[in-house]
Amino acid sequence: MKAYVLYSGGKDSSLMAILLKRMGFNVELLTVNFGVYDSYVSASKSAKSIGINHNVLKLDKNILNKSVDIILNDGFPNNGISYLHKSVIEELADLANKNSVSAIADGTRRDDRTPKLDKNEIRSLEDRKNIQYVNLDSFGYKTIETLVYNLFEITKEKSNRDNSSDYEVEIRYLMDNEKDGNSIELFPEHYQTRVIGLK
Amino acid sequence: MKAYVLYSGGKDSSLMAILLKRMGFNVELLTVNFGVYDSYVSASKSAKSIGINHNVLKLDKNILNKSVDIILNDGFPNNGISYLHKSVIEELADLANKNSVSAIADGTRRDDRTPKLDKNEIRSLEDRKNIQYVNLDSFGYKTIETLVYNLFEITKEKSNRDNSSDYEVEIRYLMDNEKDGNSIELFPEHYQTRVIGLK
Numbered sequence: 001m002k003a004y005v006l007y008s009g010g011k012d013s014s015l016m017a018i019l020l021k022r023m024g025f026n027v028e029l030l031t032v033n034f035g036v037y038d039s040y041v042s043a044s045k046s047a048k049s050i051g052i053n054h055n056v057l058k059l060d061k062n063i064l065n066k067s068v069d070i071i072l073n074d075g076f077p078n079n080g081i082s083y084l085h086k087s088v089i090e091e092l093a094d095l096a097n098k099n100s101v102s103a104i105a106d107g108t109r110r111d112d113r114t115p116k117l118d119k120n121e122i123r124s125l126e127d128r129k130n131i132q133y134v135n136l137d138s139f140g141y142k143t144i145e146t147l148v149y150n151l152f153e154i155t156k157e158k159s160n161r162d163n164s165s166d167y168e169v170e171i172r173y174l175m176d177n178e179k180d181g182n183s184i185e186l187f188p189e190h191y192q193t194r195v196i197g198l199k
Numbered sequence: 200m201k202a203y204v205l206y207s208g209g210k211d212s213s214l215m216a217i218l219l220k221r222m223g224f225n226v227e228l229l230t231v232n233f234g235v236y237d238s239y240v241s242a243s244k245s246a247k248s249i250g251i252n253h254n255v256l257k258l259d260k261n262i263l264n265k266s267v268d269i270i271l272n273d274g275f276p277n278n279g280i281s282y283l284h285k286s287v288i289e290e291l292a293d294l295a296n297k298n299s300v301s302a303i304a305d306g307t308r309r310d311d312r313t314p315k316l317d318k319n320e321i322r323s324l325e326d327r328k329n330i331q332y333v334n335l336d337s338f339g340y341k342t343i344e345t346l347v348y349n350l351f352e353i354t355k356e357k358s359n360r361d362n363s364s365d366y367e368v369e370i371r372y373l374m375d376n377e378k379d380g381n382s383i384e385l386f387p388e389h390y391q392t393r394v395i396g397l398k
Contacts, residue, residue: 001345022221024349103342110318110336119309126339137309137336140325143302146200150223 002026003103003134004096006088007054008165009046011148012107014195016136017052018151020105028101029054031165032088034064037173042194043165049197050152057095063087067167068174072181077171078114084167085115093129103132109144110137115167152195159192166192201225202302202333203295205287206253207364208245210347211306213394215335216251217350219304227300228253230364231287233263236372241393242364248396249351256294262286266366267373271380276370277313283366284314292328302331308343309336314366351394358391365391 005017007029021027031043033056040056047054063084071080085106092104108116117125122133136144148154161169168187175181204216206228220226230242232255239255246253262283270279284305291303307315316324321332335343347353360368367386374380 001349019218019222023218023346102345110321122309122339126341132339132342132345134337134339134342138333138338140321140331140333142325143331143333146301146331147222150200 001103002028002101003105004028004030004092004101006092006104006106007031007043007047008107009043009194010107010166011152011154011193011195012109012136012144014046014050014107014152015144015148016105016107016134018050019136020103020134021052025103027052030057030092030095031055032057032059032167034059034061034170034174036061036064036170037161039161039165039169039173041165042163046165046195050195051198057088057092059088059091063091064170064174068171068179068181071171071186072175072179075186077168077186080171081167082115084171086117086121089117089125089133090129093125093131093133096131097129103134105134108135108137109141110139111141151199153197153199154193155196156191156193159190163194164192200302201227201300202304203227203229203291203300205291205303205305206230206242206246207306208242208393209306209365210351210353210392210394211308211335211343213245213249213306213351214343214347215304215306215333217249218335219302219333220251224302226251229256229291229294230254231256231258231366233258233260233369233373235260235263235369236360238360238364238368238372240364241362245364245394249394250397256287256291258287258290262290263369263373267370267378267380270370270385271374271378274385276367276385279370280366281314283370285316285320287366288316288324288332289328292324292330292332295330296328302333304333307334307336308340309338310340350398352396352398353392354395355390355392358389362393363391 371382
């Protein structure tokens with residue numbers, strides 16, 4: 001049994017990967033890229049550091065374009081990021097079907113709000129695509145912190161486009177370089193936690 | 200880090216136990232008993248078969264009494280079983296606090312309806328009791344079936360009071376022997392899956 005895990009190199013998607021691996025899945029990590037900026041490099045280093053196979057999932061730039069348009073129109077990022085994540089999950093499910101992979105997963109947690117699939121969206125996805133979807137809904141914030149601390153070496157730095165593989169990197173790049181946006185107003189500076197090894 | 204897992208000997212609570220164990224928790228299985236019938240014996244055999252420490256959590260018969268009254272009043276079991284489960288989780292959290300155990304868990308799944316804590320009840324529990332609560336919400340029906348099949352030897356038999364440690368056993372016993380109920384009308388005959396070893 002094989003699972004694709006949507007992977008950013010952060011602690012949540014790393015935890016999801018290790019959990020599935022320990023439960024017997026053959027895990028392959030996939031980081032999304034829309035061809036705008038090579039934001040997958042950070043995730044590929046994290047993947048190597050935890051010893052799990054990693055690849056880049058190249059997707060149509062139109063998805064990113066539409067996400068950025070939603071964000072610029074709204075004046076805040078939530079809906080655009082949510083649209084992006086749901087589109088990515090659909091693409092991931094299609095790839096899994098194509099390659100006879102039975103399960104897909106992401107690192108969304110019980111306490112997350114955006115981006116996140118709700119129960120109805122999960123049921124719809126599983127039924128429409130005949131796929132199994134797994135996330136971190138079993139766990140609350142504290143349990144995840146405890147597990148991450150026990151499992152991983154992590155580093156915390158000011159986020160920039162070369163130490164993160166979040167959707168935000170390509171969204172901001174496209175916004176600042178091809179649209180009339182100014183991403184610093186919409187995405188405040190924050191610290192980025194990245195997995196750099198197993199304990 | 201230690202976790203108490205509410206345990207029936209069935210596949211869901213067994214999966215919850217193994218998952219937490221593989222993620223590094225020191226797991227102790229606990230089966231509830233209200234002193235009405237020794238329904239924990241089946242769970243204790245299952246616990247032994249998967250090699251995890253097991254104990255009986257003896258609780259006040261009044262909880263069971265009230266549950267049975269709700270069921271008899273309603274004419275169907277859902278609300279009474281839900282009341283029972285939520286009361287048990289509160290007691291489990293208190294015991295965990297008393298013994299400095301940081302997490303409690305049950306085998307409820309994403310697709311379950313009753314008994315099950317919803318997100319607001321989980322948040323309330325975690326805040327009020329300063330405890331971490333974990334369940335199987337990460338997984339859908341198919342994934343759980345796959346994991347269970349890979350992990351456990353299981354047996355499937357017509358349910359009776361000596362091959363099950365579900366709440367139902369003591370509910371029915373109390374209903375038939377101390378109340379004016381006829382439990383066979385409220386709990387239809389069904390097949391019982393029980394874990395009898397690791398693969």
